[in-house]
Amino acid sequence: MLEIEQLSKTFHIHSLGRKRIQALEDVSFQVAAGEFWGVAGPSGIGKSTLLKCIYRTYLSSGGRIWYDSRRWGRIDLARAAHQVILEVRQTEIGYVSQFLQVLPRVTALDLVAEPLLLKNGLSTGEARKIAAGFLERLQIPSNLFEAYPVTFSGGEQQRLNLARAVIWKPRLLLLDEPTASLDPQSIAIVVDILKQLKEQGTTLIGISHHDDLMQAIIDRVYALSQEN
Amino acid sequence: MMQQWQPVLTIKDLTKIYGGGCPRCLEVTGPEFETNICCHCGAVVACGQVSFELYPAEVLGIVGESGSGKSTVVRLLYFDYDSSGGEIYFHNAAVSANPQVKLPQTDENLLTLNSFQKRQLRHACLGMVYQNPHLGLRMAVSSGGNIAERLIMAGCRHIGQMRGRSADLLAKTEIPVQRLDEPPRNFSGGMRQRVQIAKALSNNPVILFLDEVTTGLDLSVQARVLDLIRQLQSEFHLTVIVVSHDLGVIRLLTSRTMVMKCGRVVESGLTDQILEDPQHPYTQLLVSSQL
Numbered sequence: 001m002l003e004i005e006q007l008s009k010t011f012h013i014h015s016l017g018r019k020r021i022q023a024l025e026d027v028s029f030q031v032a033a034g035e036f037w038g039v040a041g042p043s044g045i046g047k048s049t050l051l052k053c054i055y056r057t058y059l060s061s062g063g064r065i066w067y068d069s070r071r072w073g074r075i076d077l078a079r080a081a082h083q084v085i086l087e088v089r090q091t092e093i094g095y096v097s098q099f100l101q102v103l104p105r106v107t108a109l110d111l112v113a114e115p116l117l118l119k120n121g122l123s124t125g126e127a128r129k130i131a132a133g134f135l136e137r138l139q140i141p142s143n144l145f146e147a148y149p150v151t152f153s154g155g156e157q158q159r160l161n162l163a164r165a166v167i168w169k170p171r172l173l174l175l176d177e178p179t180a181s182l183d184p185q186s187i188a189i190v191v192d193i194l195k196q197l198k199e200q201g202t203t204l205i206g207i208s209h210h211d212d213l214m215q216a217i218i219d220r221v222y223a224l225s226q227e228n
Numbered sequence: 229m230m231q232q233w234q235p236v237l238t239i240k241d242l243t244k245i246y247g248g249g250c251p252r253c254l255e256v257t258g259p260e261f262e263t264n265i266c267c268h269c270g271a272v273v274a275c276g277q278v279s280f281e282l283y284p285a286e287v288l289g290i291v292g293e294s295g296s297g298k299s300t301v302v303r304l305l306y307f308d309y310d311s312s313g314g315e316i317y318f319h320n321a322a323v324s325a326n327p328q329v330k331l332p333q334t335d336e337n338l339l340t341l342n343s344f345q346k347r348q349l350r351h352a353c354l355g356m357v358y359q360n361p362h363l364g365l366r367m368a369v370s371s372g373g374n375i376a377e378r379l380i381m382a383g384c385r386h387i388g389q390m391r392g393r394s395a396d397l398l399a400k401t402e403i404p405v406q407r408l409d410e411p412p413r414n415f416s417g418g419m420r421q422r423v424q425i426a427k428a429l430s431n432n433p434v435i436l437f438l439d440e441v442t443t444g445l446d447l448s449v450q451a452r453v454l455d456l457i458r459q460l461q462s463e464f465h466l467t468v469i470v471v472s473h474d475l476g477v478i479r480l481l482t483s484r485t486m487v488m489k490c491g492r493v494v495e496s497g498l499t500d501q502i503l504e505d506p507q508h509p510y511t512q513l514l515v516s517s518q519l
Contacts, residue, residue, distance in 0.1 A: 014509035015516070056498060058505040082498055083233060083283060086483055103458055103480050104451040118462065 001203055002031040002054070002172065007063035007078075009049055023049040027063070029222050031205060036198055036217055038208035041224035047207045048098075050224070051174045053078070054205070055095045056085050067093075070171065090119060094170030096178045100149060100157040108135065108152070108160055109145040115168040134163050138189060154181045162190060166197055173197065175206035179214065187213045234319055235281035236467055237305070237435060242278040242314035244300050247271030249312065257490060259510060264297070264491040274300040275491045278314070282435070285465040289482035289499060291473060291514065297491040298471045299359070302437040305469070306356045307346040311339050318349070351381040355428030359440035361420035364427065367413040371398065371423050374412065375430045382431040397426035401456060418449035422456070429460065435467045442477055454480060475518050479503055487511045 009024040023046045031037050039047045052058040054065055060078040067077050069088055077085065089095075102111055109131050116127035135145060138159045144152065149160055162178050175194075179187045195217045198204060208214050208221070245253055250269040257264045257273045264273045275297035282288055290298045304311050316338040318331070332341060332349065341349070358364040365374050375394040376387075384390055395405045401422040403415075412420045421441060428436055438457065442450040458481060461468055470481050478485055478499060486496040487508065495508040506512045 011505075012507075014512050052504065057500045059497075059501060059507065082484055085498060086286075101479065103455055105455045106458075 001033040001068050002205075003064075003066040004029055004031075004054075005064045005066070007050070007053060007065060008061050009046070009053055009058060010061045024053070024224075027222075027224070031203060033068075033203055034198070034201055035219045036194075036204040036206070038206055038214065038218040038221040039224065040208055040221050045224045045226075047224060048176050051095070051176050051205065051207065055089070055093065055174055056080075057095075067172070092171040094165040094168070094173045096162050096165040096173070096175045098158075098176050098180060100161045102149060104150055105148060107146045108140065108149050111149060111160065112163045112167055115164055119168045131163075131167065134167050135160075137193070138163055139186065155183065155186060158182060159186060159190070162193075166193060169197065169200060170202060172203045172205070175204060177207050184213070191217060233283070236284045236319055237282040238315075238317040238319065239281070239305070240279050240315040240317075242301065242304055242316065243276050243312045244274045244297075244304055244309060245271050245276075245312040246274055258492045259489040259494050259508075262490065264295075273491045275304070275488075278488075278493055280486060280493070280496065282467060282469065284467055285461075286484065287461060287468045287470060287482045289478040289485040290469065290471045290488060291475065291478055291485060292488035293514075294473065296488040298473075298488055299439050300491075301488075302356070302439055302469055302471055305435075306354055306437055307338075307350055308356075315339065318353070347381075351378065351431060353434045355431070355433035355436040357421070357424045357428050357436070357438045357441050359443060361412065361417070361424055364424045365412045365420060368411050370409045370411055371403070371415075371426075372408040374423060375427045378427055378430045393430060394426070397430055398423070400429075400460070401426045402452065416449075418445045418453065421445065421449075421453060425453070425456065425460075429464075432464070433466070435469070437469050437471070439471045440473070441470070442472070442474065457481065475503060475515065487514070 005028050007024055007027040011021040011023060013019045027050060039050055041047055049058060053060045054077060056077055065077040066074055069075050069092060072084055075084060109128055112131035112135060113127035116122045116130060117124065132145060136142065140156055140159060149157055152160065158181055165173060179190055182190065191213050194204065198217060206214060208218055248269055249271045250266060252268050253266040253271050253273055254276050256267050257276065266273065278301055290301060292298050303309050305316065317334060318338055319334050332338060332345065356364065372391060372394040375397060376390040379390045379393060395408055398408060399405055403419055403422055412423050415423065442453055445453060454477065460466065470478065472478055482499045485499045485502045486493050487502060489510045495502060495506065495511045502511060503515055506515050
């Protein structure tokens with residue numbers, strides 16, 4: 001479903017005299033549909049960079065990222081047209097970032113319901129109902145449903161972020177440390193949700209750490225090291 | 229579904245030069261020369277050879293320092309200024325709700341239309357919210373009157389309908405309907421901006437231009453205006469161009485972004501890519517200077 005061939009990424013920082021930072025070099029692996037891949041490695045090795053290259057938040061410097069899209073067939077995510085990427089992001093690929101970045105005056109419930117309205121075409125009432133059920137499952141207190149997420153704790157924001165990405169059941173989900181600031185109990189819930197998502201056929205690629213509860217549902221690990 | 233890929237607007241080499249201009253103006257200005265003033269004739273190249281496509285229901289951002297030509301581009305597209313060169317094609321012939329308005333053919337360069345045709349197109353399909361509400365509103369005329377003005381231009385002649393529509397739009401933009409008959413000069417800056425949005429939406433535009441719509445507003449009003457724009461955009465599937473130098477606004481509202489400097493587009497791409505992996509030196513500087 002996803003085939004990464006000799007992916008490399010170099011940053012050029014112009015203000016430092018075009019300083020080169022080689023973040024990734026010669027990364028190749030293949031992800032089959034329905035698999036859960038963990039990306040492992042020490043801090044600063046390029047785990048997030050790899051995920052961001054797949055999501056096209058970063059422009060790859062070399063190599064190819066072949067993705068079998070339902071609508072477009074086999075496309076190279078590193079080079080596909082902007083409109084294709086936007087459409088694929090809208091309908092197939094989800095991304096959970098480390099931080100929640102949303103409009104300030106939208107309530108938690110509306111934020112989680114939004115992807116259902118936009119992507120699955122549900123009515124507002126239905127979407128809000130499903131969203132409420134989901135937030136409950138993530139153990140977000142119901143008195144926060146109509147509050148603004150800026151006021152939430154770090155862990156609550158992160159769960160909300162996950163809810164926004166998971167609720168529309170993307171075909172491929174990229175997880176950039178979704179459990180970083182969660183307590184063990186919340187991690188267990190998140191892992192449970194991801195497990196269910198995987199059973200429903202979603203392919204996942206996540207950044208994982210060795211001590212992580214996520215290890216239980218990860219099929220294969222790609223270890224990034226100094227060589228790449 | 230494929231028609232989604234047909235751009236609604238195609239812009240090629242759009243140029244605006246203030247002053248006489250000479251054949252070498254475009255060669256000696258731009259980001260690589262760090263100026264938009266021609267060293268041969270002293271003309272100012274406000275925007276030069278700007279080309280892009282605008283797709284239906286997308287939100288495109290334009291960022292850049294002040295004086296980089298962002299507003300010039302949208303005001304050229306809204307026919308506020310006469311351009312010095314370039315082509316604009318409008319591809320959505322099926323949008324005319326008003327049979328009296330004859331829309332241009334898809335292969336017709338909009339810049340060659342006469343002023344009457346331009347005005348018709350503007351009132352039938354375009355909406356604009358200016359940075360300065362004085363440009364977009366008549367301050368001494370009631371808010372309802374301001375909105376009705378556009379409805380009359382778009383062909384509406386029924387005063388009851390006009391009042392009803394104005395009241396609806398004001399309610400949508402969170403302005404108390406009781407203040408329908410009050411002139412915008414009595415309103416605060418944020419309210420004036422929202423009356424402008426109501427006015428711009430009154431003719432169900434296909435394309436909406438927002439020129440620094442939140443600049444100068446306090447943060448709570450800014451958040452409300454952003455929320456409103458986002459809601460209206462998803463409700464009416466509007467195609468929007470957002471001009472702003474606030475990267476936060478661009479991040480939250482747009483899916484694609486163009487970066488301008490010295491009248492030229494130096495970089496364009498997906499908004500998150502522009503903000504997280506900027507390629508051009510100026511974009512890197514802009515992003516790293518963000519608070």
